[in-house]
Amino acid sequence: ILNVEQSPQSLHVQEGDSTNFTCSFPSSNFYALHWYRWETAKSPEALFVMTLNGDEKKKGRISATLNTKEGYSYLYIKGSQPEDSATYLCAFRGGTALIFGKGTTLSVSS
């Protein structure tokens, strides 16, 4: 069974703080690594899909990096805002199914 681990499980920061989360995944049979944001009472929404070792993607204040050889990805949020409060899920694709981690729940206080 493939294991996708995320840390920390939850995080509470103040508005303006920068933060980062970790996702670790199997380093063999890699096809893609996804990041999703899941806000309460909404659907999970894709942030990034990364496929190449060394990939770096950015969307506004959020960015992600990928290391497929060692099997990890980082998600960074610069200058956190209350609207960034959500659960951030990473997902590994080694075949057809996308295997999700348990997520990191971020809470940003104003």
Add this chain to the structure above:
Amino acid sequence: DTGVSQDPRHKITKRGQNVTFRCDPISEHNRLYWYRQTLGQGPEFLTYFQNEAQLEKSRLLSDRFSAERPKGSFSTLEIQRTEQGDSAMYLCASSLGTGSEKLFFGSGTQLSVL
């Protein structure tokens, strides 16, 4: 593009009853996925369709679960003889099917088995 829609949003049933959920994917998407999510866990893969063909099914999935996607459009997920452990959020997602594309999720069906 009206997004992925799921029906119903909530379902309460008694143990032993059968339930069926429906998912309507984005119209041009040929891949459709079903996931289940319980409190404190990430979405757990259940099954996947490419058009009308069910190509993969989780080995952890009980025989009480069955899914169909007739004509490669909407999909249904049926749970027979529900158990309390089936209580979860059931998520449907679709994608274009061109490779490493992102998934578009519906709002989910929250199932409570009493």
